[in-house]
Amino acid sequence: MGVVGGVGGYDRRTMATITIDGKECGFEQGDTILQVANANGITIPQYCYHDGLTIVASCRICLAEVWAPNPRNDNKLEAIPKLLPTCQTTCGEGQVVYTDSPKAIANQKAVMEYLLINHPLDCPVCDQSGECSLQDYSYEYGRGVSRFEETKIKQPKKDVGPHVLLYSDRCIMCSRCVRFTREVTGTAELTITGRGNKEQIDVFPGVALDNELSANVIDLCPVGALLDKDFLFSQRVWFLKETPSIDGITSSGDNITVHHNQGLVYRIKPRTNMDVNKWWISDEIRFGWKFVHDEGRLTGAAHKKFGARAACDFVRAYDEIVENMKGKKIALVVSPMLSCEEAYALAKAAVALGGKGATLCVGPVPRDGTDKVFPGGYTVRAEKAPNARGVRRVLEAVAQAEGLGEVLDARGFEGGSFEGVLVTGNYPSDWVTAGFAKACEGAFTVVIDTLGNRLTEAADIVLPGAVWLEKAGVFENAQGKLQAFEQAVPSPTGARSEGQIALDLLAVIEGSGMEQRRVERRVMVVDEGPGQVPGATEVLLPGAAHRYNAAHIRREMAGEYTALSVFETEVSYPVVEAQHTAEMELVEL
Ligand code: SF4
Ligand code: FES
Secondary structure, three states: OOOEOOOOOOOOOOOEEEEEOOEEEEEOOOOEHHHHHHHOOOOOOOOOOOOOOOOOOOOOOOEEEEEEEEHHHOOEEEEOOOOEEOOOOEOOOOOEEEOOOHHHHHHHHHHHHHHHOOOOOOHHHOOOOOOOHHHHHHHHHOOOOOOOOOOOOOOOEEEOOOOEEEEHHHOOOOOHHHHHHHHOOOOOOEEEEOOHHHOEEEEOOOOOOOOOOOOHHHHHOOOOOEEEOOOOOOOOHHHOEEEEEEOOOOOOOOEEEEEEEOOEEEEEEEOOEOOOOEOOOOHHHHHOOHHHHOOOEOOOOEEEEOOEEEEOOHHHHHHHHHHHHOOOOEEEEEOOOOOHHHHHHHHHHHHHHHHHHEEEEEOOOOEOOOOEEOOOOOEEOOEOOOOHHHHHHHHHHHHHHHOOOOOEOHHHHHOOOOOEEEEEOOOOOOOOOHHHHHHHOOOEEEEEEOEOOHHHHHOOEEEEOOOHHHOOEEEEOOOOOEEEEOOOOOOOOOOOOHHHHHHHHHHHHHOOOOHHHHHHHHOOOOOOOOOOOOHHHOOOOOOOOOOOOHHHHHHHHHHHOHHHOHHHHOEEOOOOOOOOOOOOOOOOO
C-alpha cells in the first residue's frame, strides 16, 4: 500500500486526494478508503479487514456514504446510491467519504444489533474483555439496548488445537481465522460450516489447528471466540503492562510485546514490523518464555568449599575469580542467548583478567532442522538462539583490537586447553553436552547461568544470570538487523544480569569498591508504568558507571572500536505506542 500522510506528507499539486470525514488525505493508485483512513488516524469500524489478509468485505460494519465527481455532469459531486464497503472500495480522485452521516450511522447500528442477536454477552467471564472490538464498537456504534426477545442460538465450545479454544457463540463470522490458515500458513485447518444462524467456524474432521503459527488466530480474532489456552482466565487484560521486546528464543528477531503484571510475564504477542515478522510470531516464540519463571532458576552465588558446593556472596565469588584467573590462560564462552552489550562487557572483563592469554569463544548455537518458510512469507528459523551473529561481531571486534587470537566456536573451545574458563549459558533448557563439560574439566570453572545443569554442579563458581526479559540490550537477528529490546520484568532476587556481573568483575579487578554499587542497584525500580525506558532514552546517571546500562555500554563500545560503531548508527528501537485511554467517565465505587 502506498498511503501518504494527509498532513504535509504529500505534494498536493501531484498527489491524488480523497476527503474522509472532512480530512483531505493523499492516496496512491489501488489504496482502499479504509487503508487511507487507517493511515491517517481516521477511525472507521472494521472486523473482517486485516492488512495481512485478502479482503472479503463480509462484516459490513465499515460501510460509508461516498460522493464522487461525475464526469458526465461537469464533475459535480454526486452521492453513490448505496453505502460502500470502505475496506474494498479503492479511492478515486476527489471522492468525499462520510462515515458519520445518518445513513452510515444507521448501518453501523444495524450491523451491531445483528451481530449481538445471538452473542452470549458474557463479557464478565470473557478473556477478550477489555481488548474486544465487539465490546468497543458496541459502545461507540451500538444501540445500547437490545430488541431481541427470542431465544438465542447456542453454539458449542471446542478444543480446536493444542493452543486454541473456540467459543463459537462469540464468533461474528469475520473469517479472519479461516483466511489466515489458507493464506499465511497454507495449512487450511479451519473452515466455515452450516448456514445462516447455524453457521460456525470448525476444524475438518480429525484435523487439529496445529501448525507452527496456529496461535496467531487468537490475535486475529476481533472478539473472544478464539482463545489462548495458556492465558485462559489468568489475568484481566487491563491489569497487564506492555513492554516492547525482541524474540529471545530463536534467531528470527521477531518483534514482540511482553504483557506482564507485578513482575510476572503472562503472555507474549507479536508487534508489527514489516521488515521482520510482519504481523505474526511462531507458537514457539509465543509460548517459549516459560523458563523465565522456572522454579529451578538459580538465585544465589555459590562456590566450592572443601570439594562441595556452598552458597557465598557475590563479592566473595568475584574475589575468588580474580584470585584464580588473573594472568592465566583463560577462555570466555559467551552464549548466543546474551545481548551484544553483555558480550562486550564480558569480553572486557576477560581481557582484564587474562590479558593476551584470553581466548574469546561463541557458545553453542542450537539448531533444529532447517528454516521453514510459510506461503505468507513467515520464516520459522532453525537456529534457536537470538544473537549468535551479534555476539560473534562484538567478540571479533574486541579480539582484533586487543590482539587476541581467533574467536572460537563451541567446537573450537572443546578442542582447546585452558587454566580457567568463564562460561555463560542462559538457554531455555539443558544445553551442556558431554564434550563441553569435559573441556571444562581441569580448569578453574566459572559458570554464569539461569538454570542448573551438570556444569553448574561441577563448577568452582556459579553465578545466577538474568534472562532476556529481565534486562535491556541489542540482538542481531538472522537477517543481520540490530534491534534493541527493553527490560520487562525484574530478575529473581539474588540473580544479576551477565552485563552487571561483568562490570562488577571489572571493578574488582580495578580495585574500586563494591558496597556503593550494591546500594545503587537496590533503588532500581522495574515494572512500573508501561515498560522500562527504551534503550534510546535510557538515563545515563553521572557516577553510575558500574551500574549496568545497555545504552551506556552501546555508546562506549561504539566509541572505543570502529568496528562497533554500528551500535550507534544502525540499532533500531521499538516505537513506543501511545497508551489508549478510555473516553468513558470512570466512576469510583
Ligand atoms: S472465530 Fe474469530 S476470527 Fe474466526 S471468524 Fe469467528 S470472529 Fe472471526
Ligand atoms: S471491514 Fe469492511 S466489510 Fe468488514
